[in-house]
Amino acid sequence: MRNIALRKGNLGQVAAHGVKPLAQTIGKGSEAFAIHCKGHEYAAHNVHVNPPRALCYTSCNRGACHVNGQNVTSQHTHAMDDSTVLCQMGSRTITGEVTIPDLLHSVTGETWNQTKYEQTGERIYNLEKCFNYREGFRRVDDQLPDRFYTEPLTVGQYAGTVLKREDFTKMMDGYYTERDWDLKTSKPSQKKLASLGLDYAWKEIARL
Numbered sequence: 001m002r003n004i005a006l007r008k009g010n011l012g013q014v015a016a017h018g019v020k021p022l023a024q025t026i027g028k029g030s031e032a033f034a035i036h037c038k039g040h041e042y043a044a045h046n047v048h049v050n051p052p053r054a055l056c057y058t059s060c061n062r063g064a065c066h067v068n069g070q071n072v073t074s075q076h077t078h079a080m081d082d083s084t085v086l087c088q089m090g091s092r093t094i095t096g097e098v099t100i101p102d103l104l105h106s107v108t109g110e111t112w113n114q115t116k117y118e119q120t121g122e123r124i125y126n127l128e129k130c131f132n133y134r135e136g137f138r139r140v141d142d143q144l145p146d147r148f149y150t151e152p153l154t155v156g157q158y159a160g161t162v163l164k165r166e167d168f169t170k171m172m173d174g175y176y177t178e179r180d181w182d183l184k185t186s187k188p189s190q191k192k193l194a195s196l197g198l199d200y201a202w203k204e205i206a207r208l
Helices: 002-006 009-015 019-026 051-059 072-083 100-108 114-134 165-179 190-195 199-205
Strands: none
Touching: 002 009, 009 019, 051 165, 072 114, 072 165, 100 114, 114 190, 114 199, 190 199
């Protein structure tokens, strides 16, 4: 760990970049043990019996992040929570008559409601997606490690369970359809981006 922190030696240099490049350097089948999505390692939350958590990991724009949101709506809300610099744990305590849109109104003077809050989150999420798409990320990068499909849980009430690849693929198809992203590439549609005022982002990815 000290060598990784100091980027000391060959192992420290490579491992400091995460498990993906480390496994690529080692080779010899070690990629099967590198648990990540888009180079971002997983948190402790398992997915064998929790497909929405699996979707949370695979669809996140920054890789396997457990606070990405487990469906489209929650992803929009989380994107706005992050953009307003609110801790997602703390934001759950803002309940009753005062809402986060109310706080935004107090700070900015603009009219905010829950609908505008979520729509702005959708705009943020799609803009992030366009950035990733421009940089070369495609649906093939929105993948789970094979071990979740092939290696069952060994203890507890769900021992013997694996995530069903076909079912999860269908779930991801539904996710892309709901977002109006291409099923094969995950490219956001021109119509979707235009509806969010992101025509300039479409120009960046139109020919890709």
